[in-house]
Amino acid sequence: MVRIFRLCICLLIAGLFLVGQGQAASAGPKGELVIGTEAETSSLDPMKAWVTYGLIVSRLLYDAPISFGPNGELTPSLAEKWEIIDDNTWRFHLRKDAKFHNGYPVLAEDVKFTVERIQDPANKCRFRTRYANFKEVKVIDDHTFDIITKSPDSLLPNRVAFFVRVVSKKWVQENGKNPFAKTAMGTGPFKFVSWSRKDRMVLEANPDYYLGAPKVKRVVIRPIPEMAARMAELRAGGIQIATHVAPFLIPQLEKDPNLNIQKVPASRTLFMVMNTRDVEELKNPLVRQALNYAIDKMGIISGIMSGLGNPVGLPAPPTVAGVDKSIAPYEYNPAKAMELLKKAGYADGFELNVYSPSGRYPMDKEVAQAIADQLSQVGIKAKLKVMETQKYFRTYIKHKMKGIALIGFGYAYADQDSMVNFLLSNATYSYFTYPGMDEMVAKMRSELNREKRYQTAHEIQRITHEKCPMLFLFNLVNVYGVSDKVAGFKARSDDFFDLNQVTVR
The missing domain is CATH 3.10.105.10 (Dipeptide-binding Protein; Domain 3)
Known part of the structure; x- marks a missing residue:
């Protein structure tokens, strides 16, 4: 009798464990979000992805020490905090729980390497001149670095947030002359899966993202340059978000009960x-x-x-x-x-x-x-x-x-x-x-x-x-068409996508 009782208790505990596991699994990223855009990125290398959709994709795959919030405010990202040491020196403190998608830790040496890649004339970075005033990135320790400028720079944090998308020095050096030719390795909320040019790019949620895993499991970005084709895909359900809706189409789309129109200056x-x-x-x-x-x-x-x-x-x-x-x-x-x-x-x-x-x-x-x-x-x-x-x-x-x-x-x-x-x-x-x-x-x-x-x-x-x-x-005015199956998406004035809280039913 005692054995039977013990067996029942064990089965009950096991059952509760499995239920808990199922609940945890259901709470993880799920669903697929398809976004129809008017253009696509030009590169998986954040240093070379300089057009708008290059910046948008880079922001999903790679993080900078600082980010821009939805209203243009500066917010912590890979860096927990930063301060002015003197007129020509800014100090940044990296968080210790951030990792690249392959598990490598994010170190101050990676930030130094990233900035020097941008500055190197041989790399022909289009935004190199914006960082010409950066004299040196000085590593203080694994998680602290200084940016020393040639002259005072009042907008240095903004420049860091804009384009210093941190890459792993170790990974780049391990992967040859053109490591970003067919893949991406960042720290962002999404990982790279595949890219078929002029067709689609597929990303998946980073379950270990230091700011919390995204709610949607997969993101597919489809370049559909022609406005009519993009709107047709939206109405047919082939995409759930359409970017930059033509103004004359707004009245038609607003009549569709399955769509929502978001406008933001x-x-x-x-x-x-x-x-x-x-x-x-x-x-x-x-x-x-x-x-x-x-x-x-x-x-x-x-x-x-x-x-x-x-x-x-x-x-x-x-x-x-x-x-x-x-x-x-x-x-x-x-x-x-x-x-x-x-x-x-x-x-x-x-x-x-x-x-x-x-x-x-x-x-x-x-x-x-x-x-x-x-x-x-x-x-x-x-x-x-x-x-x-x-x-x-x-x-x-x-x-x-x-x-x-x-x-x-x-x-x-x-x-x-x-x-x-x-x-x-x-x-x-x-x-x-x-x-x-x-x-x-x-x-x-x-x-x-x-x-x-x-x-x-x-x-x-x-x-x-x-x-x-x-x-x-x-x-x-930015105008987006959004399926009623999508929740948590909010259009931004700067074109970037905040997808971490987006769900698709």
Whole structure:
């Protein structure tokens, strides 16, 4: 009898254990989330994934010491805390429970190695110039490091958060010349599974993520450049989230009981960069001002963007920290445009290439077509040149756009500082050179006092507005279509995805 009783107790305990195991398993990551995007990353190497969707994917696979929260605030990530030691030294303290996806610990030496990869000219990192002021990353111990700068840098934590996606020194050195050719090895909430270019990338939840495992087991990112195809997939259930919904489609999608529409003002502004170095006519600031007066921005916003957007007089939205809100947009005044063209010696106009990507931004080629049409009304013979997105940006960064080029720029630093990437003489995005600009930017960036820094920033912005190396357009609104099977997803103004709390039923 005693034996039978003991056996029953053992079976009961075993049963409770199995139930507990089942409950634990059910609490783990589950389900699959499919996201339809307008473009894809260019590389699995975070140092080379510089376009928007490269940054988005890198953020899922790799962590930086610091992250940007949904409102642009700086939050701890691989680093638990950081502080200023002196004007040229910032100290970071890494958490001790963070690991790479293969189990290697995250060490200060890995951060040093990551920064030096970015800075090495041989690696041709597009963002290398943003870290030119970093003199040294000094390892204090396994979990502490200093970043020492050549001059004070008020936005150093923002720069670290933006692009210092930490890779394992040991793993990179173990895996040959091009370790990221077919795989990724990071510390982020998701692990790499596979990538079929122009078709899909598959990620899976990192169950050992130091901030807690994601709730969704698999994430599939499908590049679907054509808006109509992306929306059709959303309505058919082939994808659960569609990025950058075209404004004119919003009323239709809002009627679908199985979908939710999320809108958030973007930290991204649409403008056209003018090649002031190679195009003779665009070297004249009067011509550049004329182009700004020639465009009916409100007409484009109401007619093409369904009212989503506000005109700007700078390549930044007024909501970004440090932007001079007193700078107004150029008014629509075609008579003034023709007067300025005549004054500049181009009364009969001239030929001008108008470049646009296809499907990268909401209604991008339609906006570019409208600009070309309106320029023709003031005598400029505009030729529209539309390119596939990846080819477009490869051409752009090689400085081969001989005309004006449509750009939608997002403020990942959550500060006006990013604007100068279109103003510095040696910056990747810049087609502009202005006497004294590089020195003014250096002065702004080295000023640790916020008020004084923004005084210099406003001076730079006034010059930018007056000399207009861009055709200023309007800020964007991010619109996402989301299946009602998805919970926990919240659109961000900076385009990034927070997927850790997302579930799919």
